[in-house]
Amino acid sequence: MDGGAGTMDEVGRLLLEGELTVEGRLTEASNATLYCRVELDGSGLACVYKPVAGERPLHDFPDGTLAARELAAYAVSEAAGWHIVPVTVEREGPFGRGMVQQWIEESDLSGAVTVLKDLRSPDAEGWCPILAVQLSDGSDAVLAHRDGPALRRIALFDAVVNNADRKGGHLLPLTDGTVLGIDHGLTFHTEDKLRTLLWGFADRELEPVERAELEKLRDDEQLAGRLTELLSPEELDAFRERIDALLAAGILPGPDGRMRPVPWPPV
Secondary structure, eight states, X not given: OTTSOOOHHHHHHHHHHSEEXXXXXXXXXXXXXXXXXXXXXXXXXXXXXXEGGGOOOOSSSXXXXXXXXXHHHHHHHHHHTOOOSOOEEEEEETXXXXXXXXXXXXXXXXXXXXXXXXXXXXXXXXXXXXXXXXXXXXXXXXXXXXXXXXXXXXXXXXXXXXXXXBOGGGEEEOTTSOEEEOOOOSOOXXXXXXXXXOGGGTTOBOOHHHHHHHHHHHHOHHHHHHHHHHSOHHHHHHHHHHHHHHHXXXXXXXXXXXXXXXXXXXX
């Protein structure tokens, strides 16, 4: 399959049934994140394998649940028709059960996030300034994200799944203008945990298509059944409540007068 992208069904079957071989480890990740390859019937695919056994305990998320949250995020993305998250499956691997996700080659992050030295410059048009930063030469600048439908879709997705870790490095801009999102282990908490670099969309009115997507998620019984397998009853209730709150407010959420909660490091 390396010669072509393949359909999502083909990729999912390969991830689920292919022989999984570990080729390396992503050392910058806080939890065990293994770069792997799957092979099946002459087809091959690079992937990421995150075994539950390699998850580090966190003070605010239940132990051993991060892989399930990644799977739940993929399920929500697919159910809404957003297709933001690379194909993600649950399976056994060399280090036990875990999450396996299609590997997406590194892309040019500047298509989604940039540093602006002058907000009055024409170069700043189409960008949303988020965070003041200082460059290595001591000069001041602003970290900004692109203002466009691809990132807005991710901002809505993050609000739905309550993403506590939307760094710039978790965005993967593709050459066709699509932007994918990865690393969704810190999601679906019952408390408001939204921490993101995409605050530029805060308080914007929901578009009719976004309302329809949210209503679809709220009423999707098949999705509810899948999430019941992956989340606690309280987390599933909170997921539904977030959707209802978004529809009632009619806007994308903002920080509500607080300093914008941004994960660290932001990129």
